[in-house]
Amino acid sequence: YTAGGSSGAAKVVAAGLLTVGGGVGGTILYAKWDHKFRAAVENNVPYSDWLLGLALGPAYQGDIMKQVRMDSQHVWVIIADSVVAPHTELPLRERPVEEVAARLAQQDQKEQDTLSSVSASLEECLASSAKATLQAIGAQEAAVQAITQHIHKLKEAMEAEVPPPEKSSQWKDLEAALADRTSAVNDAETALLKAKEALDSLKSEIDKSKGLKVSAVRPLVLAAEENLHNMVVDLDRVVTKLQSAESESKIVSQYSDLVNEAKLQFQREVSSLTPEIQANWKGLTGKLSADDLNALIAHAHRRIDQLNRELAEQRVREQIHIDASLEQQKLEDQKALEKAVLTAVQHIKEDTRLEQERKLSELREVMEAEMRTQLRRQAAAHTDHVQDVLKVQEQELRADAEQVLGSKLLEQETSYRQLSQEQLDNFTLDMNTAYARLKGMEEAIDSHVVAEEEARKAHQLWLSVEALNYSLKMADADSPTMPLESAAQAVRDSCHDNDFALALATALPEESLQRGVYSEASLRARFNALRALVRRVALVDETHNSLYQYFLSYLQAALLFEAKQEAPPGQLCSEDLDPFRLLSYASFCLEHGDLELAAKLVNQLRGEARRVVEDWLTEARLTLETRQVVSLLSAYANAVGLGTTQAP
Amino acid sequence: MGIAKSFLTAKNMAAEHGRKWDRCLADTAVKTVTGLAVGVVFSVVLFKRRTWPVSLGSGLGLGMGYANCQHDFRSPYLVHGDMVKDQ
Numbered sequence: 001y002t003a004g005g006s007s008g009a010a011k012v013v014a015a016g017l018l019t020v021g022g023g024v025g026g027t028i029l030y031a032k033w034d035h036k037f038r039a040a041v042e043n044n045v046p047y048s049d050w051l052l053g054l055a056l057g058p059a060y061q062g063d064i065m066k067q068v069r070m071d072s073q074h075v076w077v078i079i080a081d082s083v084v085a086p087h088t089e090l091p092l093r094e095r096p097v098e099e100v101a102a103r104l105a106q107q108d109q110k111e112q113d114t115l116s117s118v119s120a121s122l123e124e125c126l127a128s129s130a131k132a133t134l135q136a137i138g139a140q141e142a143a144v145q146a147i148t149q150h151i152h153k154l155k156e157a158m159e160a161e162v163p164p165p166e167k168s169s170q171w172k173d174l175e176a177a178l179a180d181r182t183s184a185v186n187d188a189e190t191a192l193l194k195a196k197e198a199l200d201s202l203k204s205e206i207d208k209s210k211g212l213k214v215s216a217v218r219p220l221v222l223a224a225e226e227n228l229h230n231m232v233v234d235l236d237r238v239v240t241k242l243q244s245a246e247s248e249s250k251i252v253s254q255y256s257d258l259v260n261e262a263k264l265q266f267q268r269e270v271s272s273l274t275p276e277i278q279a280n281w282k283g284l285t286g287k288l289s290a291d292d293l294n295a296l297i298a299h300a301h302r303r304i305d306q307l308n309r310e311l312a313e314q315r316v317r318e319q320i321h322i323d324a325s326l327e328q329q330k331l332e333d334q335k336a337l338e339k340a341v342l343t344a345v346q347h348i349k350e351d352t353r354l355e356q357e358r359k360l361s362e363l364r365e366v367m368e369a370e371m372r373t374q375l376r377r378q379a380a381a382h383t384d385h386v387q388d389v390l391k392v393q394e395q396e397l398r399a400d401a402e403q404v405l406g407s408k409l410l411e412q413e414t415s416y417r418q419l420s421q422e423q424l425d426n427f428t429l430d431m432n433t434a435y436a437r438l439k440g441m442e443e444a445i446d447s448h449v450v451a452e453e454e455a456r457k458a459h460q461l462w463l464s465v466e467a468l469n470y471s472l473k474m475a476d477a478d479s480p481t482m483p484l485e486s487a488a489q490a491v492r493d494s495c496h497d498n499d500f501a502l503a504l505a506t507a508l509p510e511e512s513l514q515r516g517v518y519s520e521a522s523l524r525a526r527f528n529a530l531r532a533l534v535r536r537v538a539l540v541d542e543t544h545n546s547l548y549q550y551f552l553s554y555l556q557a558a559l560l561f562e563a564k565q566e567a568p569p570g571q572l573c574s575e576d577l578d579p580f581r582l583l584s585y586a587s588f589c590l591e592h593g594d595l596e597l598a599a600k601l602v603n604q605l606r607g608e609a610r611r612v613v614e615d616w617l618t619e620a621r622l623t624l625e626t627r628q629v630v631s632l633l634s635a636y637a638n639a640v641g642l643g644t645t646q647a648p
Numbered sequence: 649m650g651i652a653k654s655f656l657t658a659k660n661m662a663a664e665h666g667r668k669w670d671r672c673l674a675d676t677a678v679k680t681v682t683g684l685a686v687g688v689v690f691s692v693v694l695f696k697r698r699t700w701p702v703s704l705g706s707g708l709g710l711g712m713g714y715a716n717c718q719h720d721f722r723s724p725y726l727v728h729g730d731m732v733k734d735q
C-alpha cells in the first residue's frame with residue numbers, strides 16, 4: 001500500500017496546492033475587479049496589501065483632473081508683449097532767443113551768399129550763352145545768306161547767256177561765292193557747336209543752382225531757364241532755315257551738275273564726231289567744207305533724233321523720276337515734319353514746364369506769407385498765455401507766504417500760553433502731593449491696626465489647617481485614619497468671615513469626616529494584592545464572560561509576562577490601554593508616590609477587571625479628594641499668612 | 649456621588665471573585681457526583697449494568713454545574729427586563 005499511500009499523499013498534496021493556488025488567484029482576480037473587496041482583504045489579511053500591490057499595481061488613483069487644469073492655463077499665456085519701442089525723443093529744449101536770432105541771421109547770411117553767388121554765376125553763364133547763341137544765329141544767318149547767294153549765282157551762271165569774259169568772271173564769282181558759302185557754313189557749324197556748349201553749361205549751372213534749394217534763387221533760375229529756352233528755340237529755328245537752304249542748294253547744285261554733265265557729254269560727242277574741231281565750236285566760221293557741213297548737219301539731225309528720242313525717254317523717265325523723287329520728297333518731308341513736330345512738342349513741353357514752375361513759385365510765396373502770419377499769431381497767443389500763468393503764480397506765492405506767516409504767529413502764541421499753564425499746573429501738583437501725603441500717613445496708621453487683627457486671624461486659621469493636615473497623616477496601615485470631623489470643625493470656626501475657606505472646609509467628603517481615609521501606603525499594599533486578580537480576569541468583559549473565556553483569561557495570565565513596573569508615557573495611545581501595561585504603569589506610579597496618576601491609570605481598566613478594582617478606586621478617590629481640599633486650605637492659609645506677616 | 653452606592657468593605661470585591669469560584673466548584677462537584685450516583689442506580693436497576701447511564705448522569709451533573717457556574721459569573725452583566733402589560 002505504500003505506493004498507493006505515496007500516490008495518495010501526492011494526490012492530497014497536489015489537491016491542497018491546487019486549492020490554495022486557486023484561492024489566491026481567485027482572490028487576486030476578484031480584487032482587481034472589485035475595489036471594495038480589495039480594501040477589505042487588505043485590511044483583514046496581513047501582507048495581502050503587499051501581495052496585491054505586486055500583482056495588480058497600487059490601489060485606486062487619485063485625481064487626474066489636475067493635469068487638465070494645467071493645460072488650459074497654457075492657452076491663456078498671451079504673448080502680447082508687443083514691446084513698443086520707446087520714443088527716444090530728445091527732450092525739446094527751448095533755445096534762447098539770442099541763439100535763435102543768431103542762427104536765423106546766420107541762415108539769412110548764408111542764403112544771401114548763395115543767392116549772390118548763384119545769381120553771379122547764372123548771369124555769367126547767361127551772358128556767355130547769349131553771346132554764343134547770338135553769334136551762332138548770326139553765323140547761321142550769314143551762312144544762309146551765303147548759300148542763297150551762291151545758289152543765285154549758280155542759277156545765273158547756268159541759265160544766262162553771257163559773253164565769255166563775263167562768264168569767266170561769273171564763274172570766278174561763283175567760285176568765290178562757293179568758297180564764301182563753305183566758309184560761312186563752317187563758321188556757322190562752329191558757332192553752333194559753341195552755342196550748344198554754352199547752352200549745356202548754362203543748363204548744368206541751372207541744375208546745380210536748383211539743387212541748392214534756396215528759395216530766393218528760384219526766380220533767377222526761372223528767368224535763366226526761360227532765356228535758355230528762348231535761345232534754344234531761336235537756334236533751332238535758324239538751324240532749320242539753314243537746313244532748308246542747304247537742301248535747296250543741293251537741288252540746284254544737282255541740277256547744275258546735271259547740266260554740266262550734259263554739256264560735257266555733248267562736247268565729247270561733237271569732238272568724237274569732228275575731232276579736229278576745237279572745243280569752242282561756237283567759234284567755227286568758213287573753215288568747214290561742204291562735207292563737213294553735211295556731216296555736221298547729218299550729225300546734227302542724228303543728234304536731234306537722238307535727242308528727241310532721249311527727250312521722249314527722258315520724259316518717260318522723268319515721270320518715273322518725278323514719282324520717285326516725289327516719294328523721296330514725301331519721305332523727307334515726313335521726316336522733316338516729324339522732326340519739326342518733335343522739336344515743336346519739346347518746345348511746348350518746355351514752355352508748359354516753365355509755366356508750371358512759375359506758378360509753383362508764386363504759390364510757394366503765397367504759402368510762405370500765410371505761414372508767417374500764422375506764426376505771428378501763435379507767438380502772440382503764447383505771450384498772452386505766459387502773462388496769465390505768471391499772474392496766477394504770483395497769487396499762489398502770495399497766499400503761501402501769508403499762510404506761513406499766520407502759522408508762525410499762532411505757534412508763538414500757543415507756546416506762550418503753554419508755558420503759563422505749565423507754571424499753574426506745577427503749583428497745583430505740589431499742593432495736591434502735600435495733601436495726599438498727609439492723607440496717606442493717616443491711612444497708614446489706621447491700616448496698621450486692621451492689619452494686626454488680620455494677622456492674628458490668619459495665624460489661627462493656619463494653626464487649625466496644620467492640625468487637620470497632621471490628623472490626615474496619622475494613619476496606620478490597613479485601617480483608616482480617625483474621623484476628621486473635629487479638625488474640620490476647628491477650621492470652620494477659625495474662618496467665619498472668609499467665604500473661600502468656609503467653602504473649602506465644607507467641601508470635605510462625608511466619609512472622610514465620619515470614617516476617615518486610608519493612607520497611601522495601605523492603598524499601595526492592597527493594589528499589589530489586587531494586581532494578580534486583575535491579571536487573571538483581564539479577558540473577561542460584558543460580552544465575553546463564559547467559563548471558556550475565563551479559562552482563556554487564566555491561560556493568558558499564566559503565559560504572559562509584563563514588566564513589574566514601567567514608567568507611563570506622557571500621552572496614552574491605544575496600545576497602552578492593555579490591562580497588563582496599565583497595571584505596570586500604575587504600580588510604577590504608586591511606587592513613586594503618585595496616587596493620582598495611578599488612580600487615573602486604573603480608571604482605564606474595563607470589564608471584569610474594572611469591577612474587581614472598583615472599591616479600591618473609590619477608596620483612592622476619597623483619599624485624593626480629602627488631600628486636595630486640605631492642601632488647598634493650607635496653601636490658602638499660607639498665602640494669607642504671608643500676606644499679613646510683617647517684616648521685622 | 650461616587651460613594652452613594654453601598655459601600656462594601658475594602659476587601660470585598662476581590663474576595664467576591666474567590667467566593668464565586670468556591671461556590672462554583674463545590675456546586676459542580678456535588679452535581680457531578682449526584683449525577684454519577686443516580687446514573688449508577690439507574691444502570692444497576694433498569695439498564696442491566698450498562699455504562700451509558702453512568703456517563704450520561706455524570707455528564708448531566710457536570711453540565712448543570714458548568715451552566716450554574718457560568719450564570720453565576722455572568723450575573724453582574726445580565727440585563728433584567730420587565731414586561732409591561734398594557735392595561
